Amino acid sequence: MxxxxxxxxxxxxxxxxxxxxxxxxxxxxxxxxxxxxxxxxxxxxxxxxxxxxxxxxxxxxxxxxxxxxxxxxxxxxxxxxxxxxxxxxxxxxxxxxxxxxxxxxxxxxxMxxxxxxxxxxxxxxxxxxxxxxxxxxxxxxxxxxxxxxxxxLDEAGKQELAEINEKLASLGARFGQNVLKDEASWALFITDEADLVGLPDFLKNAMQSAATERGRPDAYAVTLARSIVEPFLTFAENRSLREQAFNAWARRGENGGETDNREIVREMVALRERKAHLLGYANFAAYKLDDTMAKTPKAVMDLLEPVWDKARAKAAEEEEALQQLIAAEGRNHKVAPWDWRFYAEKLRAERYAFDEAELKPYLQLEKIIEACFDVATRLFGIRFEEKKGIPTWHPDVRVFQVFNPDGTERGLFLGDYFARTSKRSGAWMSALQRSHKLDGGQKPIIYNVMNFAKPKEGEPALLSLDDARTLFHEFGHALHGLLSDVTWPAVSGTAVSRDFVELPSQLYEHWLTVPEILKKYAVHYRTGDAMPKALLDKVLAAQTFNAGFNTVEFTASALVDMAFHTGNEKIDDPLAFEKKTLEKLSMPQAIIMRHRTPHFTHVFSGDGYSAGYYSYMWSEVLDADAFSAFEETGDAFNPEIAARLKQYIYAAGGSRDPEELYIAFRGKMPTADAMIAKRGL
Missing domain, CATH: 1.20.1050.40 (Endopeptidase. Chain P; domain 1)
Known part of the structure; x- marks a missing residue:
């Protein structure tokens, strides 16, 4: 320069x-x-x-x-x-x-x-x-x-493709910004104590912090951060407030005005279709999948469709059980989308004799971070040392130096854990610097971003089980970047096919619920007592509870993503298209997509997961089978299998074909059976 x-x-x-x-x-x-x-x-x-x-x-x-x-x-x-x-x-x-x-x-x-x-x-x-x-x-x-x-391409083709890519980049940036604006600008302020009935202390504390951040220290704020809105929908007794919060959450990106994403989606789908045709592909999904493990849209649908049928059947059973709870309360309304989490939580408390509020005091953010590090040390020998007082992009960010088993420095890991209005929603891993060995090489600088509710000053941050899983998930991605051991930058860390990239992250989630990890790190924030065995057993027994809902919510999003990118029809109204696609699938009325089209940032804020949202489930087939390799030995930290896992999955990056790497680790490719069983379908 x-x-x-x-x-x-x-x-x-x-x-x-x-x-x-x-x-x-x-x-x-x-x-x-x-x-x-x-x-x-x-x-x-x-x-x-x-x-x-x-x-x-x-x-x-x-x-x-x-x-x-x-x-x-x-x-x-x-x-x-x-x-x-x-x-x-x-x-x-x-x-x-x-x-x-x-x-x-x-x-x-x-070009x-x-x-x-x-x-x-x-x-x-x-x-x-x-x-x-x-x-x-x-x-x-x-x-x-x-x-x-x-x-x-010829010159005209090159020029057209360059213009399409440029336009898509602009639209993707605007899409993501619009979702963030809708999330940041909406809050439901509650000042009447009667409207807080049912809410546990951890949630009220988070809502108070959120209200204070928005200049209303006199109130409690429901925001559209998942770490606040989901527990609010789970615990709030006030049905009309649940409906209000749910609708605001579901309608991000479709509120009219300058943050409305419908026209952006319409334009992006058309441009992607044209791009695929220019490059000689039948449709955009065929273009995107050509460079993945799945290879074709047919292979993706062969995975999703049987799972969809099982999930719908399971969700119908679950809905019937929720409807009975509503009737038992003397009410006669149907299960609406803003009711599902609320009554599912009641049903879980009834069936398994525990609820999320009972569990949360045992899941301190600090301890779950320690658990993540401990699992990495046990499996791969690396260790983490926090370095205080180092300025980063925000005062909440924490810096950890990572060391190899021999004491040499491996790289850096940074964690940014709390929700704020300046941060997009969700959770992700990325790199300030990827590792490689070319020309002297460089060390990895990897970071995780989360959106956990920030507690009141002096209180610990308490997580839900889903939050704790998210932390393990993103840390699995971080390890993929930190443990990368390749020469070329182009195949370093997470530079792998989209439907393989979720394997290291989803696999890592399994170690959260290994009993010896929970016993050590799931300790009560006040007493320091370990989670009682009876509660731990209930938590493990309830892991597949609400499986129909969870799978319908995810799979509907994956199927709509595929529908947008495999049809050659002109889509004038993306929401009408979404509705028609879901009707064809017989989508249950009481459940909505996990990510509705106008805020589906995975697919439309850039094209990272476009025609690729299925990949979480593709990787899940692999991760269910991969963890079985440990379970079969009776040791979740079996050193021989951990060494193979490191060599072929976490350290290999994209240096070899992903199928070849998986077979080198496991000896064979898996079927979907273990994943379907793990989901409780």
């Missing part, structure tokens, strides 16, 4: 503690000029490779290309972290500008004929090149990446 005195190099040259960026040394106003300079520098590096007069080699083309754009990587990773985890008007305005600019930049690179000619020449002689399996795989993936990005 140039030595322009106006550029703040703190964004590109990281001189903070432990190799982090110095978050105190730049401001939001610095991003725009640094981005422009970094984009120009990256383009110059790429053009030097493309125009190299020497014949292409692995070193002067493939390796050189992998090592370009260090400044751009640095400023981008900080910016996208801020855009998701701690945004504001300035960052959002920039995001709307930068998303299409980045798309345009990558189109120029991937550069001289550069593709060099990659293509290497690809054509790949059998004659004396390279290891990982290098060959990177070459093949790189070549395919160029082709899927339009390198073989």
């Amino acid at each position: 140039s030595r322009n005195p106006e550029l703040n190099t703190a964004l590109t040259q990281w001189n903070g503690p432990l190799g982090l960026p110095d978050f105190t040394a730049f401001s939001d106003a610095d991003f725009a000029s640094v981005f422009d300079a970094a984009l120009a520098a990256d383009l110059a590096e790429v053009e030097a490779i493309a125009n190299n007069p020497q014949a292409p080699t692995i070193n002067n083309t493939l390796k050189a290309l992998q090592l370009t754009g260090k400044a751009l990587d640095h400023v981008s990773s900080i910016f996208w972290l801020r855009a998701g985890a701690h945004t504001n008007e300035t960052i959002q305005t920039l995001e709307r500008d930068i998303a299409p600019k980045m798309s345009r930049h990558y189109s120029r690179i991937m 550069n004929p001289a550069l593709f000619a060099r990659i293509d020449a290497l690809y054509e002689q790949r059998d004659a090149l004396n390279v290891d399996a990982e290098t060959r795989r990177v070459l093949e993936k790189t070549w395919k990446g160029f082709v899927r990005s339009g390198a073989k």
